Amino acid sequence: MFITKQRIDVLDYLIHPTSGLTVKFVFREPPLSYQNNLYLLPFKLNVWLCIAAFVMILAFILYVNAFWETQKSKSNDKDKLDNTTLKPNVSDIAIFVISAMSQQGSAMELKGTLGRVVTFILFLTFLFLYTSYSASIVALLQSSSKQIRTLSDLLHSKLELGVEDTPYNRYYFSTAKDPVRKAISQKIAPPGSKPNFLNLEDGIKKLQKRPFAFNMNLGTGYKIIERYFHEHEKCGLQEIDFIPDNKPWLGCRKYSPYKEILKIGLYRLQEHGLTMRENRLMYSTKPVCTARGGSFGSVDILDCYPVLLMLLYGMILSFFLLFIEILFHRRQKLLRRIRDIR
Structure with a gap:
């Protein structure tokens, strides 16, 4: 469970079991054309x-x-x-x-x-x-953008946002008070529209296929990424925190007589490596990039957007100038006729 102000009065937090159990936005670095011309x-x-x-x-x-x-x-x-x-x-x-x-x-x-x-x-x-x-x-x-490093960058990027459908995510996104976090929450769950809360597997498949940022549990999420992603797709994965103090803890009831017994037992499990062993069996860490640049990527329409836009403006300008030339020619022709009549 996560540490919240409401739980401090009724719970004692004993130990944080592993560094791999955190919740963050994960996304693949988008192409450079998503952020720049x-x-x-x-x-x-x-x-x-x-x-x-x-x-x-x-x-x-x-x-x-x-x-x-x-x-x-x-x-x-x-x-x-x-x-x-x-x-x-x-x-x-x-x-x-x-x-x-x-x-x-x-x-x-x-x-x-x-x-x-x-x-x-x-x-x-x-x-x-x-x-x-x-x-x-x-x-x-062939380059990727490295400009998305904060929540504000993520909010103003062109990435689609999604969240793993869990009770704690729904709680933190619905109670966000910080302006940036609140704007991200409204972008994920806009009023009058279906909120973009997905199950873990669907969110990761979407992360694989399109520019998409998915807030998920890293331990279980990376395990599915290892299963579905190709080696070159594991490169460029980035993480951004949304939930403050996003490390889950094991806890017990406030003033419980078993508090010290549980705490000592959990510490002994960590000292003997049993906790680490179980975590390695159940969860995964961030995949290692071993094949960066080892795949062929076609040029997207977004990469050519500025050139196509310039071509469109040029065509509009050429038709406008043609119209002006036609009017000028007719005017000159009319003046020539008037001079001939006189």
Whole structure:
């Protein structure tokens, strides 16, 4: 039984039988994409700022170089600009820089020696950045998040929460007074909905298959985990306390004449190793990770969510710009007709 304020007046607590009999939230470390945008993590903020400054400086140099080549061609009738020459305007320069960033190349180019040197530096720099960024993304897709370490982190995470259906869990979750614990309790048992209290086996199967945090007795829970989990699934298991003073004790009635007899007998059982032997037969400890990274995991839709969201916004923006261009074209056409009539 657990120590509570109401029981202190009527019970004497004798001994805590084992360290393995505790109640905690257990969850597998979720993928890094559950907590962060993977596509911003490869570089730190100062690196992103340096890249932005580098792009702006090179774009300005490209513009100056393209303007100089244009003026040079105008002064020399023999060197006329063709359609593949980079024009000194913002749209062409932007497309040229974006093509270098995405390693796609461009149909336009600078014809002069200085322009070719600038183009070579631009594409070479973004080749190294592209390679570093892609390698970091691949590594991050295989990484797990280590940001859930407290009850507050657990509350604000995207993990689904569940509780082993036992009397003490129902008592502690229904009487939680701390704001964070109370919010977790309301998340598990929202008003008007079925509370997420599960039997031990169903909760552990759910823990195995999805991002899920399950509050359970560790001794019996880990025994079932040993039975159902594959070796690589035992890696990354984390624990967070919910119940304060969550170690169960053996007790007897207050002022019982058998208190000392029971206490001495229980201590002797521990000294001779009989308690440890029985606990090892009945309960299990946290599984040891022996095969981290030994399995293949497919990329989830959540990993691609920021990219898909950016694609959606880009499509919406492109249709909006198309609509603006159509209106502008019709306006220009209308003005041209009015001038022709006059």
